[in-house]
Amino acid sequence: xxxxxxxxxxxxxxxxxxxxxxxxxxxxxxxxxxxxxxxxxxxxxxxxxxxxxxxxxxxxxxxxxxxxxxxxxxxxxxxxxxxxxxxxxxxxxxxxxxxxxxxxxxxxxxxxxxxxxxxxxxxxxxxxxxxxxxxxxxxxxxxxxxxxxxxxxxxxxxxxxxxxxxxxxxxxxxxxxxxxxxxxxxxxxxxxxxxxxxxxxxxxxxxxxxxxxxxxxxxxxxxxxxxxxxxxxxxxxxxxxxxxxxxxxxxxxxxxxxxxxxxxxxxxxxxxxxxxxxxxxxxxxxxxxxxxxxxxxxxxxxxxxxx
Amino acid sequence: xxxxxxxxxxxxxxxxxxxxxxxxxxxxxxxxxxxxxxxxxxxxxxxxxxxxxxxxxxxxxxxxxxxxxxxxxxxxxxxxxxxxxxxxxxxxxxxxxxxxxxxxxxxxxxxxxxxxxxxxxxxxxxxxxxxxxxxxxxxxxxxxxxxxxxxxxxxxxxxxxxxxxxxxxxxxxxxxxxxxxxxxxxxxxxxxxxxxxxxxxxxxxxxxxxxxxxxxxxxxxxxxxxxxxxxxxxxxxx
Numbered sequence: 001x002x003x004x005x006x007x008x009x010x011x012x013x014x015x016x017x018x019x020x021x022x023x024x025x026x027x028x029x030x031x032x033x034x035x036x037x038x039x040x041x042x043x044x045x046x047x048x049x050x051x052x053x054x055x056x057x058x059x060x061x062x063x064x065x066x067x068x069x070x071x072x073x074x075x076x077x078x079x080x081x082x083x084x085x086x087x088x089x090x091x092x093x094x095x096x097x098x099x100x101x102x103x104x105x106x107x108x109x110x111x112x113x114x115x116x117x118x119x120x121x122x123x124x125x126x127x128x129x130x131x132x133x134x135x136x137x138x139x140x141x142x143x144x145x146x147x148x149x150x151x152x153x154x155x156x157x158x159x160x161x162x163x164x165x166x167x168x169x170x171x172x173x174x175x176x177x178x179x180x181x182x183x184x185x186x187x188x189x190x191x192x193x194x195x196x197x198x199x200x201x202x203x204x205x206x207x208x209x210x211x212x213x214x215x216x217x218x219x220x221x222x223x224x225x226x227x228x229x230x231x232x233x234x235x236x237x238x239x240x241x242x243x244x245x246x247x248x249x250x251x252x253x254x255x256x257x258x259x260x261x262x263x264x265x266x267x268x269x270x271x272x273x274x275x276x277x278x279x280x281x282x283x284x285x286x287x288x289x290x291x292x293x294x295x296x297x298x299x300x301x302x303x304x305x306x307x
Numbered sequence: 308x309x310x311x312x313x314x315x316x317x318x319x320x321x322x323x324x325x326x327x328x329x330x331x332x333x334x335x336x337x338x339x340x341x342x343x344x345x346x347x348x349x350x351x352x353x354x355x356x357x358x359x360x361x362x363x364x365x366x367x368x369x370x371x372x373x374x375x376x377x378x379x380x381x382x383x384x385x386x387x388x389x390x391x392x393x394x395x396x397x398x399x400x401x402x403x404x405x406x407x408x409x410x411x412x413x414x415x416x417x418x419x420x421x422x423x424x425x426x427x428x429x430x431x432x433x434x435x436x437x438x439x440x441x442x443x444x445x446x447x448x449x450x451x452x453x454x455x456x457x458x459x460x461x462x463x464x465x466x467x468x469x470x471x472x473x474x475x476x477x478x479x480x481x482x483x484x485x486x487x488x489x490x491x492x493x494x495x496x497x498x499x500x501x502x503x504x505x506x507x508x509x510x511x512x513x514x515x516x517x518x519x520x521x522x523x524x525x526x527x528x529x530x531x532x533x534x535x536x537x538x539x540x541x542x543x544x545x
């Protein structure tokens with residue numbers, strides 16, 4: 001199912017939590033919703049799940065507006081902080097959720113068993129939820145979101161509280177689910193979006209500041225290439241001067257006089273690898289290291305959301 | 308309907324899991340049993356009359372305090388722990404949520420009253436019991452309970468603090484139980500009439516006397532419905 005968000009706005013007490021945002025998510029796509037705290041991620045998700053009313057704008061799922069009463073059973077939702085009925089046993093709880101989502105009575109048990117296996121809750125399934133650790137509770141939260149096999153999954157920070165192994169498992173699970181479904185997940189763990197999401201949407205102060213795949217975002221932010229090189233053969237000052245004379249080099253910084261390490265920033269849109277190599281050949285210098293610096297998603301995120 | 312029933316079943320299960328149900332049942336049967344049979348001055352043996360009017364009076368007061376204790380957590384706790392969000396984003400309407408909770412509380416009262424059928428059987432063996440009036444009395448208790456559950460759900464829907472919900476339900480309950488009646492007899496003209504109509508005790512006593520008037524039934528049903536609608540409205544407002 002496609003989700004089309006059109007000019008969505010929501011304010012709380014005069015402050016705009018979500019400010020005129022529009023985007024589209026297609027079936028089979030995992031969209032990572034990124035942003036600092038209070039950017040409006042959760043608010044947007046709550047509007048898609050119809051927990052809070054729309055103020056301005058519209059959300060269309062497969063073309064029809066949710067204002068005209070969209071069937072909530074197509075959506076699986078893991079709310080922020082993962083609220084659960086802690087006095088219920090895991091199996092009972094999953095059965096209850098399945099029933100509420102309209103899973104036929106005859107299939108409830110089977111679905112609950114499937115979810116318990118899928119989310120690695122097999123050992124804990126007869127325990128009460130308040131006896132479970134945070135990571136297991138998170139799995140219960142995911143299991144209840146997916147129990148009725150919804151076409152849309154909205155996950156608000158799905159991996160909080162999980163240990164590294166669990167995080168990898170849950171990511172794999174989300175990726176697997178995302179092949180046939182429409183998934184929107186929010187997080188502020190950056191490697192997570194890179195690992196799981198097909199597309200990243202960064203929002204800040206209620207506005208979309210970036211939209212694209214991890215690599216396109218990188219390309220946008222890069223503009224210029226940064227290389228770390230180590231050249232042997234003569235004094236570092238001489239090498240630095242030689243490098244600076246190259247046409248596509250913007251800046252050369254000497255990192256270490258003794259080992260002759262330099263950081264080279266290229267002119268925008270240019271690549272310096274070839275010219276540096278040629279220069280070394282020409283001058284009989286020995287190029288022993290050349291490491292491209294990859295712009296980290298963290299840097300992009302900071303650039304876009306600070307100030 | 309099935310969703311409503313699922314919620315009601317879950318609520319009832321949590322009453323029985325958490326001992327609330329047992330405590331309330333024991334206390335309810337203890338109080339009503341003591342005042343009906345054992346108190347001495349004023350009980351059935353003292354009055355030498357084969358009727359259950361003492362039981363109905365005691366049951367009314369016991370339920371008056373117990374119903375807010377049942378309803379106080381129903382919505383307030385869900386709001387506080389965030390599970391209301393979970394519930395409301397499932398394929399359930401707000402009305403189904405509220406009526407499921409209502410049904411659970413009402414069934415709880417029915418279970419408590421079902422145990423008192425023993426009283427009914429005992430008294431009918433002791434003398435010539437007016438069966439019509441007794442059945443009317445039970446209907447009166449059920450109607451009154453429904454009204455107080457409606458009020459309790461409403462107060463539970465406006466706060467996320469259970470104690471506040473409990474106290475507010477009692478205060479509103481006291482208005483229906485006493486204050487409106489007193490105002491009704493003090494004031495004259497339309498205001499007096501209005502408060503007399505609003506007084507729950509008047510309607511209740513007329514029912515336990517054995518008179519099932521549509522006026523009284525409409526009264527209880529309206530208070531109940533109003534409570535349910537207002538709770539529904541309050542949880543939909545965010």
